Amino acid sequence: MKNDECIICNTKTMPYFNKERYNIPNAEELTRELVPVEFHRCPCCGFVISKTHQNLTAAQWGEINSDFHHDNENNDRKNLGFNQPPFVEQAFMIELLARNNLIDDSAILDYASGYGRLSHILKKYYGREIKCYDKYIKSLEQHYIDDLKAGSWSLVINSAMFEHILTRRDLDAVNELIAHSGALFVHTVIVEEVPQDPNWFYLDIPVHTAVHTNKSMSLLMEQxxxxxxxxxxxxxxxxxxxxxxxxxxxxxxxxxxxxxxxxLWGKQGFMDYWKTC
Known part of the structure; x- marks a missing residue:
């Protein structure tokens, strides 16, 4: 796939906007060598991705991830309260789906689990132990694994990772873990149309590289x-x-x-709950 092709539908992407600076606290130090950041948009499915981040080396991308998440964690997330995933509600949703047999809970993996907050809540309040995997972060309190065993997980949880991807391979690596009859649990921001605004809140995070739309997610789940x-x-x-x-x-x-x-809201195909930006 060429670098200017959409990783969802292969359409040629077009320049959308440049982000000259990040406005969150401590951003200047973290992003000094990153800005300006060039975002492209797919004219077919609306998917938006940072070409600047895509052109980073693996070492550069790893360093940005590590520095940002450790800084964020050590500051008790005071800088980014809005960015905290709703782990309590996610845990309840997983239990709700499992106990009503909407998902198979026999083999659950939290992929890109970070410090394992969701795993902690599931274990402490629901007595449910799940496996965790994260490429950049590990916590001694949770059960992390490195052998992921493709196609063996009845439910793969992906909380706040879809906005951190750089390549199609990043996405397919998640899907390949799911069993033939399994399910995928996703938490990210998905909109009808990504605002053409460099200061939009969701792209004011240095490790947020991509934004999905209802159409791009519809295509992805079909694929x-x-x-x-x-x-x-x-x-x-x-x-x-x-x-x-x-x-x-x-x-x-x-x-x-x-x-x-x-x-719960459901439908055949992708549940496009958020119709506006």
């Missing part, structure tokens, strides 16, 4: 063989499923009646 999806506004997460939605719709509706709120 990977998923048929339906469920979204929870509370957990800000999707689960991509092999089942047709008509087969699971009664269960989703039953859960919402039980909780007396629309906790």
């Amino acid at each position: 990977w063989g998923f048929n339906s999806s469920i979204y929870s506004p509370k957990s800000k997460s999707w689960v991509l499923l092999r089942q047709n939605y008509e087969d699971i719709k009664p269960i989703v509706e039953s859960i919402n009646r039980e909780l007396q709120t629309s906790w």
